[in-house]
Structures are given as C-alpha cells and as structure tokens.
Amino acid sequence: MKDSRLGALRGSVRLAGVSFDQLTTRIHEFHRAISDMPFNTAATLPAVRESAAATRVIHDGITDGVYNTVRGIGGALFKAADLSLKAAERNFQPATRQAVALTPPAIARDNLVSAVSGLVGDFMAQERNPLAVRLGFYREGHRRALTPAALAAAYPEASGKLVVFIHGLCCNEHTWGFYQKPDDPETVPYGLRLEAQGWTPLYVRYNSGLRISMNGRTLARQLQKLVEAWPVPVKEIALIGHSMGGLVARSACHAGAKAQLGWTAKVSQVICLGSPHLGAPLARGAHAAAAALDAFPLSRPVSKVLNIRSVGIRDLNHGRIVDEDWRGRPDDALNADALTPIPRLENARYHFIGSSFGADENDLVGKLLGDGLVLLPSATARHLADADTAMLYRAHHMTLLNNPVIYAQIAARLGVKPKAAKRLAHRGS
Numbered sequence: 147m148k149d150s151r152l153g154a155l156r157g158s159v160r161l162a163g164v165s166f167d168q169l170t171t172r173i174h175e176f177h178r179a180i181s182d183m184p185f186n187t188a189a190t191l192p193a194v195r196e197s198a199a200a201t202r203v204i205h206d207g208i209t210d211g212v213y214n215t216v217r218g219i220g221g222a223l224f225k226a227a228d229l230s231l232k233a234a235e236r237n238f239q240p241a242t243r244q245a246v247a248l249t250p251p252a253i254a255r256d257n258l259v260s261a262v263s264g265l266v267g268d269f270m271a272q273e274r275n276p277l278a279v280r281l282g283f284y285r286e287g288h289r290r291a292l293t294p295a296a297l298a299a300a301y302p303e304a305s306g307k308l309v310v311f312i313h314g315l316c317c318n319e320h321t322w323g324f325y326q327k328p329d330d331p332e333t334v335p336y337g338l339r340l341e342a343q344g345w346t347p348l349y350v351r352y353n354s355g356l357r358i359s360m361n362g363r364t365l366a367r368q369l370q371k372l373v374e375a376w377p378v379p380v381k382e383i384a385l386i387g388h389s390m391g392g393l394v395a396r397s398a399c400h401a402g403a404k405a406q407l408g409w410t411a412k413v414s415q416v417i418c419l420g421s422p423h424l425g426a427p428l429a430r431g432a433h434a435a436a437a438a439l440d441a442f443p444l445s446r447p448v449s450k451v452l453n454i455r456s457v458g459i460r461d462l463n464h465g466r467i468v469d470e471d472w473r474g475r476p477d478d479a480l481n482a483d484a485l486t487p488i489p490r491l492e493n494a495r496y497h498f499i500g501s502s503f504g505a506d507e508n509d510l511v512g513k514l515l516g517d518g519l520v521l522l523p524s525a526t527a528r529h530l531a532d533a534d535t536a537m538l539y540r541a542h543h544m545t546l547l548n549n550p551v552i553y554a555q556i557a558a559r560l561g562v563k564p565k566a567a568k569r570l571a572h573r574g575s
Contacts (some may be wrong), residue, residue, distance in 0.1 A: 283368070
C-alpha cells in the first residue's frame, strides 16, 4: 500500500518542478524582451547595424545557454526527487497501513491543495499528480467509499433525507465551517443544524480546476452510487451549492436526467448560493487582461502566466455548465445570453440566493461590485423564468457559507424551522 503522505509530498515536488520551469521560462522571456529593445533600435541605424547584429548573436547565445542550463539542472533535480519519492512509495511497508489510513489530513494542507487545484487542477489531473483532487463525498478529511458497509460505518445515524453540500472554486468541504464561533449557536454550520432537523449532511469535494460539465457528470454518477449503497432507503435529496458549486449542482442534475439516473427523481430542492449563472466579472477580467498584456513584448510573459488559469476558471467567464458551451470554442466566443438552455428537474424547486456589498438592489456600489466576485443579476439567475430568489445585502461572497439569515432561507425551503441551534460541537466535514 502507498503512503498518502509520501504521495502528497511527491505531488508537491512535481508542482514545484513545474513552477520552477515556468518561472525560469518567464524570466528568460522577460530578459529577452528587454534586451531586444536596444538591439531592434540598433538594427535600424546603418552605422551600427552590423556590429549590433554580431553582438546580439553573442548576447542571445549566452543568455539562452545560461537559462537553459539553469532550467535543465533544476528540472533534473526535481525529477530525481520525484523518482526517489516514487520508489519510497513502492517500498512502503503495509504494516503501518492502519495508522496512515486513520490519520486525518491537516485542514490547512487540504485548503492549500484545493486552492492550487482551482488554479491549475486541470493540469494536475492531466499529469496524474498525486495531489489531484478526486471527486467524492468526504467526511473528516477522507473520501468515503460508496459501499453499504463503508457508508454504514461512516454514517451510523443515516436518515433517508440527504442534503448535499457542494463547495466553490478553490475551496473544499471545510469551507462550510467558516465563521463559526464557539460561543454563538447561530454560527453552527448549516449541515449540523440541518442534521438536528433530521437531514443527513454530505459534503462533496471536487477538483474545481476541471470543466464544470465534467464535474457535473462525475457527481451525477457518484450520487447514483451513493443512493444505491446508502444504509437506508433515500426518500429526498437537497443540493446546496456555493458559487461554482451551484453550477456543478445544476450540471449534475442535467447530466443525471440525461442519463436517466434514478437519484434525480428524489431531488426536491436545488439551492444555489452566490453562483455565477451569467458568469463572473473577475473571470472575464482575467481573460481581458491576458489578451491586453499579450499585445506588448514586455508584458507578454505576464500574459502567459494568466493564461495558465484552469478551464474551470474559464468556464466562469459566462457560467458554462454543459459541454456544448465550451467544446471547440475560445473563451470569448460565447456570451451569457447564448448559453445552452438547461431544463430543470420537474420534481425539484430551484432557488437562487445572492449577496451584495450594497444596501439594496439600487445601491451603486452593489451594482458595480456585487459581492466582490458575483453580481446580483448573475447570482439570482435573472435569465431563468420563475426563479425563486433572495438577496443578502451588506455582505460579501463568502458570507453565504455561514450566516443565520441565509440559514433561515435554506431552512424555509427545506421545510424545517430555523430555530436557534443547540450548542453542537463541530465534528468536521
């Protein structure tokens, strides 16, 4: 058996190696962009044209040689470290397997990996990096096997009413515990409060750097396996997604219905918290900035850094949740008004809850900035007919993860009383 700690270390080394190569390359390009300026000017002056050309050949040869040597030596060292750790994984002794399996990963490490996954998770998956996040249902930091025995052990008090929490970009299941205060029962996380009302909370972790439609399909399949293996018959499912998570929830419902998966018939509520159904201006801004910087030699290396951003982030340009919206098209080929219409599940009610820095919907600050990441028209899905919406003013995007007003909105839609929570200990996700 492989040691997950060694795998995580090897994944970190591989990411560090790629980062070193990218950083060295960008510095090399920036150096050449600066040196090209006087050489290009000299090339237009007849008196120094020939001598400048000869000097340029020598300069460029030395410069390229130095950077290629540094990049080559660094790459070799990182490769050697990767191979050494891979050998250590193969030689890991199974005798300590139980201790490793029961060691909960540090929340800080999980958060860092999730943040990196949001930025370059597609590359991590393509390169089979050991740190690449696998979509699944996580509890106490571990991905739970979807077998009857494993689920019965992990959820001894399982009920037939499931509430599934789906995090946003660069996040994970731990984020649902943000802003909890030990002495304030009103800040007990939504999942624990709903658990006291008869719902079983489940937390999805996924690679937010992948396509939203890909995560949606995978979640649809995982939900089917979950329902089939759940310890008691599943009567009702509610999906609650924050930010990108709301788009993943909608995508999963669409994919599940298309594949005629049975779990979709049990969905009663789909609640999206601050989800960019019409896209997010920050994502579009990154695309515009990359295009603008690419127009100038000196800023072109910075443009290449911005273009490393994951396809998951690119999907947030306009809120793309199906393959047809991105396949074969550049990032700016589609606007939000041209998104493929996605039918909603007939048996489910959809709710779109947003937040804003503004004092009300007419506040200029709120109109310009929204909640810092998503504008209200996008969060409340203004393009969808019969949308059930709610707004939280004077609040930022992450406030939606844990707020008594938002919990009251969720509780009302799930048919439970939003009474003050008891002093429940936060067991973790």
